[in-house]
Amino acid sequence: MKEMDHGDNHITVVDEQGNEQLCEILFTFDSEEFGKSYVLYYPVGADDNDEEEIEIHASSFVPSEDNQDGDLQPIESDEEWDLIEEMLNTFLEEQDEE
Template sequence: MTNDHNHDHEHDHDHEYITLIDEEGNEELYEILFTFDSEDFDKSYVLVFPSGSEEGEEVELSAFSYTQADGGLEGTLSAIETDEEWEMIEEVLNTFISDEEAEEAE
């Protein structure tokens, strides 16, 4: 069994979406919260949440590392495998949330 997921990007003016296909072959649309690169782990990461969530609603975030295919419109998502990666992702997420809250307060 593999934790890799195939995904395709769909572009919108304000948001980017990806379609994740689960182990049973079901497609689900997710909205990209943000992406970032880590030099320490030499990987790119994406944080996503289910599309259609209401603003202010508590949502479950999912994080994956990804490898972009040629052209940048497709790629391969992989599960996060180490505690060190999870800790780094949590730090980046906390910084992102702090920055968002600071912008809203201005």
């Protein structure tokens, strides 16, 4: 299980080994279909290097009661991945138009 603590537009992701990594939130969305919230994020600094493609991570998350942090959960179904991919493509298309 990963935990997240989010400031402005960043989250700190703690992996299974207890390593903390600061990540930038690309965007979040809620799915009524799955009754979950999702966050898409990538490691801070990944966009500094123009050569490499940014690896974007996605997790569902359960906010804590005070909404300050929450638990990140892995995406487990293909249906959820399809939804996330669709949302990401829409998001990226909107970015390109700006």
